[in-house]
Amino acid sequence: xxxxxxxxxxxxxxxxxxxxxxxxxxxxxxxxxxxxxxxxxxxxxxxxxxxxxxxxxxxxxxxxxxxxxxxxxxxxxxxxxxxxxxxxxxxxxxxxxxxxxxxxxxxxxxxxxxxxxxxxxxxxxxxxxxxxxxxxxxxxxxxxxxxxxxxxxxxxxxxxxxxxxxxxxxxxxxxxxxxxxxxxxxxxxxxxxxxxxxxxxxxxxxxxxxxxxxxxxxxxxxxxxxxxxxxxxxxxxxxxxxxxxxxxxxxxxxxxxxxxxxx
Amino acid sequence: xxxxxxxxxxxxxxxxxxxxxxxxxxxxxxxxxxxxxxxxxxxxxxxxxxxxxxxxxxxxxxxxxxxxxxxxxxxxxxxxxxxxxxxxxxxxxxxxxxxxxxxxxx
Numbered sequence: 001x002x003x004x005x006x007x008x009x010x011x012x013x014x015x016x017x018x019x020x021x022x023x024x025x026x027x028x029x030x031x032x033x034x035x036x037x038x039x040x041x042x043x044x045x046x047x048x049x050x051x052x053x054x055x056x057x058x059x060x061x062x063x064x065x066x067x068x069x070x071x072x073x074x075x076x077x078x079x080x081x082x083x084x085x086x087x088x089x090x091x092x093x094x095x096x097x098x099x100x101x102x103x104x105x106x107x108x109x110x111x112x113x114x115x116x117x118x119x120x121x122x123x124x125x126x127x128x129x130x131x132x133x134x135x136x137x138x139x140x141x142x143x144x145x146x147x148x149x150x151x152x153x154x155x156x157x158x159x160x161x162x163x164x165x166x167x168x169x170x171x172x173x174x175x176x177x178x179x180x181x182x183x184x185x186x187x188x189x190x191x192x193x194x195x196x197x198x199x200x201x202x203x204x205x206x207x208x209x210x211x212x213x214x215x216x217x218x219x220x221x222x223x224x225x226x227x228x229x230x231x232x233x234x235x236x237x238x239x240x241x242x243x244x245x246x247x248x249x250x251x252x253x254x255x256x257x258x259x260x261x262x263x
Numbered sequence: 264x265x266x267x268x269x270x271x272x273x274x275x276x277x278x279x280x281x282x283x284x285x286x287x288x289x290x291x292x293x294x295x296x297x298x299x300x301x302x303x304x305x306x307x308x309x310x311x312x313x314x315x316x317x318x319x320x321x322x323x324x325x326x327x328x329x330x331x332x333x334x335x336x337x338x339x340x341x342x343x344x345x346x347x348x349x350x351x352x353x354x355x356x357x358x359x360x361x362x363x364x365x366x367x368x369x
Contacts, residue, residue: 031349045266048273055277058284060312065276067315069264071322075272078264079279085311086280087304093287102288111285167360170335173319174356177336180312181343183305195306196313203314207322216314223310227303 013130017121021137024117028059029145031175035062036153038172041163042070046154053150057143058115060085060179064216067172073213081213084220092119099123099131113139191230198222330369335360 032053039049044066052062061082068078092114099122102110113136122135160166184193199219206215264272320336321327339356347355 027348031353034350034353043264044269044273048269051270051273052277055274056280058280060308061276061280064311064315065273067319069269069272071318072264072324075264075268075275078272079276081311081315082276083279083283084307086283088308089280090283090287091301091304093284094290097288107288108285111288112281114284114287165361165364167331167335167357167362167364169319170332170360171353171357173316173332173336174339174353175349176312176316176319177339178343178349178352180309180316183309183312191302192306192309195310199310199313200317203317204321204327207318207327208325212322212325216311216318219310219314220307223306224303227306228299232298232302 010129013125013128014133017125017130017134018137020124021121021134021141024121024138025141025145028117028142029149031059032146032149033153033156034171034175035059035066035146036150036155037157037160038063038070038153038163038168038175039066039150040154040157041160041168042066042172044069046158049154050147050151053147056082056086057112057146058086058089059146063172063175063179067176068213068216070172071212074211077211077213077217081216081220084217088116089114092116095119096122096135099127100135110135110139113143115139115142117142191226195223195226198226328369331360331363334363 035053036049039052039062040046044052052065056062056065064085065078065082068081073081093111096110096114096119097107100106100110118135118139121138122131125131125134157163157168160168163169180196183189184196199222202222203215203219206218210218316336320332321329323330335356338359339352342352342355
């Protein structure tokens with residue numbers, strides 16, 4: 001990002017943060033269409049689909065939830081999978097909370113809006129008005145558009161009928177692949193690729209024997225083992241708000257800083 | 264899952280996901296600064312998403328089935344390697360599977 005000199009650099013920073021927030025919100029919101037359509041295809045009602053986007057509001061967890069429901073998993077497995085995929089949001093809190101200084105009701109609102117995108121944009125700007133603008137505009141923008149497009153997708157999915165005829169079951173697999181892809185590529189992806197391969201083997205090997213939803217949780221157990229037992233690399237590779245976690249690979253390319261992962 | 268069970272799961276899962284977000288805003292910063300914790304959380308995300316890719320692509324009930332989903336997933340991977348946006352990747356996969364099924368593949 002280039003910064004032009006101007007009489008009020010701080011206002012320029014804020015304006016840049018807002019612009020970035022809006023472009024991220026549009027890109028992310030758009031694929032709320034796929035979530036809405038896939039959720040209805042997985043057997044959820046329009047109301048349940050909207051409840052997920054309004055209340056859960058975390059793309060990875062939502063896709064996982066409908067994935068487990070769609071494959072006839074138990075409610076417990078759906079809750080556990082969605083919760084585990086939401087764990088990273090808990091790690092974003094300590095990074096954005098000091099930037100926002102929110103209390104009371106505002107803190108609850110900030111918590112609900114703490115997702116990959118708002119964290120990535122908020123922490124990409126210097127602490128102060130620009131960081132706050134980046135977080136709030138991204139969070140609110142994604143929330144509004146994500147829900148709007150979820151509704152559109154759900155109505156569309158309802159109208160389509162048999163999801164298999166339109167390849168929506170394959171689209172669900174592709175959506176998960178697109179979500180995990182940025183985490184597997186790049187210089188720091190070696191351990192991630194190893195874990196991904198182990199997860200695939202563990203899930204598929206146990207699918208014939210375990211109830212639906214459980215093989216996926218077993219894959220998480222593999223990751224916890226590897227994560228806790230493998231020696232940690234030098235400091236700095238730790239709790240950076242991984243910008244690659246942003247949901248849409250497209251927004252990542254021009255909007256978010258990378259720490260040397262990109263040539 | 265019955266409609267009621269699904270609703271209960273929706274509400275409980277949403278509460279869990281929100282509680283995790285809120286905890287992040289309330290705990291002292293250094294609690295989560297342990298690199299091992301952060302890395303493990305990131306790996307759990309990778310493992311869950313990868314397992315979901317596999318299960319969505321080939322599982323059908325308790326069986327492993329190769330059908331139109333697998334070639335569709337391959338098309339999605341190529342699109343991702345070419346840095347296509349999320350929506351394009353998803354739509355291409357759906358079109359591939361729909362086309363193969365229209366041509367008679369399972």
